[in-house]
Amino acid sequence: MELEELQANWVAMSQELENQKKLTNEIIVKMTRNNYRNKFSKLTNYETVGAVICYILTGFIVLNFGKLDTLYLKLSGVLTIAFLTVLPTLVLRALKRIRNLDILQGSYKENLIRYTKEKNRLLQLQQIAIFVSFLSVLFTPALALKLLRDKTLILSQLRPEQGMAIVFVLLLMVFVSRWGYRSYKKLTNSAETLLRDLEE
Numbered sequence: 677m678e679l680e681e682l683q684a685n686w687v688a689m690s691q692e693l694e695n696q697k698k699l700t701n702e703i704i705v706k707m708t709r710n711n712y713r714n715k716f717s718k719l720t721n722y723e724t725v726g727a728v729i730c731y732i733l734t735g736f737i738v739l740n741f742g743k744l745d746t747l748y749l750k751l752s753g754v755l756t757i758a759f760l761t762v763l764p765t766l767v768l769r770a771l772k773r774i775r776n777l778d779i780l781q782g783s784y785k786e787n788l789i790r791y792t793k794e795k796n797r798l799l800q801l802q803q804i805a806i807f808v809s810f811l812s813v814l815f816t817p818a819l820a821l822k823l824l825r826d827k828t829l830i831l832s833q834l835r836p837e838q839g840m841a842i843v844f845v846l847l848l849m850v851f852v853s854r855w856g857y858r859s860y861k862k863l864t865n866s867a868e869t870l871l872r873d874l875e876e
Contacts, residue, residue, distance in 0.1 A: 708870055709779050715867045716775035719860075723771060727764035734760045740823050749822055752815035759812060763805050770798040774864075779871060791871055795864045802860050806853045813846065 734757050744750045774794040779787050821827050 705780060708873070712777075712779060712867055712870050713775055715863055715870070716771060719863060720768070720771050720775060723764070723767055727768055730760040730764045737819075737823065743823060743826065744819070745822075746828075748815075749819060752819040756812065756816060756819055759808055763801070763808065767798070767801050767805065770794065770801055774798055774867075784871075788868075788871055791868060795868065798864065799857075799860060802857055806857065809849060809853065810846075813842070813849070817842065 737753055737757055737760075741750075741753055744753045774791070777787065777791055777794060781787075782790075818828070
């Protein structure tokens with residue numbers, strides 16, 4: 677009788693330990709999912725604020741588009757509007773897709789493949805945004821001067837301090853672009869590490 681009782685207790689304890697192990701694994705996976713999503717929350721907030729500013733600037737350009745009296749300025753206005761609306765929207769969508777990746781669905785390998793695809797898309801969008809930002813230096817100064825002061829930018833009449841200001845802006849753009857892209861890479865690599873830890 678005591679042996680049967682001991683066996684029954686042993687089986688009960690084994691089942692209880694197995695249930696606790698499953699519960700612990702579920703808790704770990706859910707905590708990992710929350711940590712994963714939280715990694716992208718702050719970045720999404722920054723990008724949302726940036727997108728709102730871009731949309732406000734777009735509205736300003738659209739409302740004042742009539743002031744653009746040359747083909748160059750009109751083309752600059754259209755390119756700036758496209759840049760200020762398309763890229764922020766694409767970045768926000770890419771962030772939403774990568775943030776909402778449900779790591780509880782599918783296998784570890786499938787999730788890692790999907791994550792890598794979304795990560796590469798997000799980083800590629802950042803590279804495009806950096807390139808277009810530098811390209812926009814060719815047309816936004818003239819556009820801004822026309823819209824804000826109703827003056828035409830003539831490069832031959834550029835004063836030395838204005839030239840220095842443009843050089844300063846370019847150097848600042850290099851610094852901010854490198855810092856921003858490195859931050860994106862660091863964040864996405866950190867999130868990938870969280871996913872890889874799930875394999876263990």
